[in-house]
Amino acid sequence: MEFNPRLGDKIRTIGRGGVPHYGIIVATSNNQIRVAHNSKAHGRVVIEPLWNFSLGQPVFREQQAPIGHEQVVVKRALEFIGKLYDFINFNCDHFATYAQTGRIESPQLQNAFWVSVALGICIFTRSENKYDRQMGRYRDANGRFARN
Numbered sequence: 001m002e003f004n005p006r007l008g009d010k011i012r013t014i015g016r017g018g019v020p021h022y023g024i025i026v027a028t029s030n031n032q033i034r035v036a037h038n039s040k041a042h043g044r045v046v047i048e049p050l051w052n053f054s055l056g057q058p059v060f061r062e063q064q065a066p067i068g069h070e071q072v073v074v075k076r077a078l079e080f081i082g083k084l085y086d087f088i089n090f091n092c093d094h095f096a097t098y099a100q101t102g103r104i105e106s107p108q109l110q111n112a113f114w115v116s117v118a119l120g121i122c123i124f125t126r127s128e129n130k131y132d133r134q135m136g137r138y139r140d141a142n143g144r145f146a147r148n
Contacts, residue, residue, distance in 0.1 A: 005033050005050070008065025008073030010096045013054040016041075022062060022096035023053050024077040036077040038085050038095040045080045045095055063100055073099050 005011065005025050015021030023037030026047060033050040050059065065073045077099040083090065093106040 003059060003061060005059075005061070006065060006070065008070035008077075008100075009061050010063040010065075010100050011035065011053075011059050012062040013057045013059045015055070015057075015092075020093075021053075022092045024073060024096050024099045025050075026074045026077055036081065036095075036099070038080075038083070038090065038092040040085050040087075040092070043085050045083045045085075047081065062096070065100065076102065 005028060007025055007028060009025045010022060011025060012020050012022050021037065023035040025033060026036045027034035034047050035050055035053040036045060036047050037053055038045045039048075053059075077095070080095060080098075083095075085091065090104065091106055094104050097106065098104045
């Protein structure tokens, strides 16, 4: 599928460490595409050429700007130029999602949170005493019969 970037599009590439990195297309003139993104490397929201944003990785459209609202998305993105990077409260996904929707949220971070909660539950339940049906007793985490 051909990538034809448009103003206001939320785009995604694979950043350092294999983590998705998001930005907003804010200019498409003179055969040069410029992207606003909250850069962990720069520590703030910056505007850079697409090739610098992607670091040579493929770029995908994550979400198209709403038709007729492209300039609204770009204006929101430009309001945050220079705002400091904060992994928990204002990362690249927070920034790009806000520019698109007007809500500061990070679906990426929310998903990571729920995955870690599920993993914690799995680890916790695995460490609890297990019932041995054959013996009719509980075993502790080390496999020994627990005291009644």
